[in-house]
């Protein structure tokens with residue numbers, strides 16, 4: 115039996131995607147009042163090829179797709195968006211956000227999260243979620259904090275393993291990053307549904323999944339635990355934990371790169387605690403102070 119390819123669709127789903135692409139091109143062309151002949155001329159594709167594509171039978175290369183997008187004057191992402199990502203409201207709201215500069219985009223995102231987030235602010239204070247890189251102290255401090263607050267301590271990675279009945283390594287091997295992310299999201303949703311109070315230790319990479327991270331931020335009081343890269347590495351190695359980080363082998367360079375890639379997201383937490391250069395008991399006091 116050949117190895118599974120988690121990113122590959124079955125042939126029916128592939129056909130459905132090509133049909134969607136064809137309908138999308140036909141719809142955009144119609145809305146613009148362009149004949150197939152004109153679009154063929156402006157994009158450099160032959161009329162015959164365009165007809166094939168519009169009927170869902172053309173698997174067009176990315177460069178030809180870019181030519182088509184330019185001729186239709188739409189961003190390339192609009193042609194290849196997943197089903198459901200193309201309502202006019204979503205497209206217009208996205209364009210509005212894109213017209214703002216960086217700081218105002220962040221402001222707009224926070225406004226939207228406040229207006230449409232599902233959290234009751236009072237309940238949010240009783241749901242504490244620890245985020246941070248491996249070795250930050252999420253498990254160590256999370257357990258101590260839960261004991262102190264007399265609330266359940268939940269480890270999201272362990273919940274994912276318990277629900278799926280297999281180890282994280284097996285999930286990644288057979289279902290890929292995408293499969294892990296789906297399980298992570300459904301476990302988080304279930305925890306939020308069943309527990310009004312808890313301390314939750316999340317997986318270090320939860321911040322890389324925008325929808326899941328937004329849900330976490332809106333439903334929980336989040337605290338970013340961090341130490342210096344060297345301390346993170348020291349702690350991970352001392353635990354004999356040789357799990358690959360984001361698919362790479364362990365090295366300081368990888369760890370720095372991962373931290374760099376995630377730092378801007380970790381910073382969105384409600385509070386942060388530096389767990390470096392002090393014992394866990396001192397970090398626990400700092401964590402409790404950060405919740406006050």
Ligand SMILES: Nc1ncnc2c1ncn2[C@@H]1O[C@H](COP(=O)(O)OP(=O)(O)OP(=O)(O)O)[C@@H](O)[C@H]1O
Pocket residue numbers: 246247248249250251252253254255315317318349353389390391392393394395397
């Ligand atoms: N100030 C401190 N706060 C928390 N942990 C500390 C501190 N100083 C040293 N440590 C040690 O660092 C390690 C932290 O590991 P821990 O498993 O809690 O991190 P984690 O964030 O849960 O990592 P992972 O993402 O791999 O689950 C523990 O061995 C702990 O004893």
Ligand SMILES: O=C(O)C1=C[C@@H](O)[C@@H](O)[C@H](O)C1
Pocket residue numbers: 247248271282316317318319320357359360
């Ligand atoms: O930091 C990471 O990249 C990860 C940490 C783990 O807790 C798991 O959530 C997963 O293996 C990814």
Ligand SMILES: [Mg+2]
Pocket residue numbers: 252253254315
């Ligand atoms: Mg842990």
